[in-house]
Amino acid sequence: MGSALASEDVYLRQTVRTAAKLLVVGHFAVGKTTFVGSLSEIKPLRTEETMTQAGALVDDLAGIEGKSTTTVAMDFGRLTLSDQLVLYLFGAPGQKRFTRLWQDMTQGALGALVLADTRRLDQSFDVMGLLEEHELPYAVAVNHFAGAPTYDDAEIREALDLLPETPLITCDARDRGSSTEALISLVQYLQVRNARRTSA
Amino acid sequence: MTPPRRERGLVRPYVVTGGRAYPTRNIFDLVTLVIAQHDRPLSGLGPEPRRLMELCRGGALSVAEVAGHLGLPVSVTKVLLGDLVDSGHIVTRAPIPEAQLPESQLLQEVLDGLRARL
Numbered sequence: 001m002g003s004a005l006a007s008e009d010v011y012l013r014q015t016v017r018t019a020a021k022l023l024v025v026g027h028f029a030v031g032k033t034t035f036v037g038s039l040s041e042i043k044p045l046r047t048e049e050t051m052t053q054a055g056a057l058v059d060d061l062a063g064i065e066g067k068s069t070t071t072v073a074m075d076f077g078r079l080t081l082s083d084q085l086v087l088y089l090f091g092a093p094g095q096k097r098f099t100r101l102w103q104d105m106t107q108g109a110l111g112a113l114v115l116a117d118t119r120r121l122d123q124s125f126d127v128m129g130l131l132e133e134h135e136l137p138y139a140v141a142v143n144h145f146a147g148a149p150t151y152d153d154a155e156i157r158e159a160l161d162l163l164p165e166t167p168l169i170t171c172d173a174r175d176r177g178s179s180t181e182a183l184i185s186l187v188q189y190l191q192v193r194n195a196r197r198t199s200a
Numbered sequence: 201m202t203p204p205r206r207e208r209g210l211v212r213p214y215v216v217t218g219g220r221a222y223p224t225r226n227i228f229d230l231v232t233l234v235i236a237q238h239d240r241p242l243s244g245l246g247p248e249p250r251r252l253m254e255l256c257r258g259g260a261l262s263v264a265e266v267a268g269h270l271g272l273p274v275s276v277t278k279v280l281l282g283d284l285v286d287s288g289h290i291v292t293r294a295p296i297p298e299a300q301l302p303e304s305q306l307l308q309e310v311l312d313g314l315r316a317r318l
Contacts, residue, residue: 010258010259010261010269011258011259011260011261012233012259012260012261012262014259014260016233016260017293017297018295018296018297018301018306018309019231019232019233019262019295019296020231020295020296020306020310021229021230021231021295042265045264045265045267045268045269046268047264047267047268047272047273047274047277048273049273049274049275050273074264074274076230076264076265076268078262078265079313079314079317081309081310081312081313081314081316081317082309082312082313085309085310085313087310087313087314088230088231088262088264090230090264100275101274104229104230104274105230107229107230108229108231108295108296110303110306110307110310176317177318180314180317180318181318183314184311184314184315184318187307187310187311187314188311190307191304191307191308191311194303194304194307195304198304
């Protein structure tokens with residue numbers, strides 16, 4: 001911990017006034033941490049939360065021996081986009097039981113990028129369902145893994161039951177340029193939605 | 201892949217917060233900016249609030265970053281931050297000054313910033 005803090009880059013520029021938030025979500029081992037890591041200017045940070053909903057800490061106080069608690073990790077990174085603006089990327093698994101974490105993450109978020117793996121497309125449904133529950137717009141980025149089967153966009157759209165307007169992109173989470181382009185596609189989609197909403 | 205799990209501290213989170221699960225005020229988003237007030241003495245603060253102040257005296261950070269650097273859950277960090285706002289040790293700044301910045305403008309600035317990185 002101490003070594004990281006030696007660097008001045010740990011802290012935000014004094015001129016920063018606005019912090020925007022995007023989520024990078026998907027099932028276990030889909031590449032969320034890699035994606036955040038390839039874009040972040042800081043060493044990605046991680047926090048862990050004890051999960052038994054709101055009463056977690058109080059439950060601990062009771063000191064019940066051997067009670068199993070679930071912890072969930074959230075990885076996040078930061079990109080300074082201008083003197084005034086920083087963008088935070090939060091990566092977390094999409095499981096329903098992590099409700100409090102999801103409330104924290106989605107509050108004030110502009111949108112989400114769903115990372116998907118063609119070998120396990122069915123595992124993306126949970127996270128897409130959660131985003132829809134929280135009314136958070138999203139784009140889907142297929143993270144290309146070596147040896148994973150490739151499909152036509154139309155096949156992936158059908159398998160994931162995507163709306164025609166939902167962007168579907170391919171990316172390599174290890175590559176900064178590719179990850180940046182995936183975020184650009186997401187933000188362009190958010191702009192279209194925003195324009196539609198404000199003109200309606 | 202996911203990096204190895206951080207080792208658990210010796211002190212359980214509820215000890216740090218005196219058993220409280222929620223902060224005294226509900227003003228903290230994950231990206232609320234935290235700014236330390238340098239004129240406040242650290243004497244009288246417990247070990248965790250003192251660590252937090254020492255971290256934040258270096259410059260502004262988001263709530264999530266404070267939690268990450270201290271190795272504490274976000275929920276616990278929010279409780280500590282609430283106390284430190286109450287005592288005047290820190291001030292916070294809302295992530296998005298909404299009155300000045302409509303979402304369309306924010307999205308455009310995010311897009312411009314991302315494109316500039318390519």
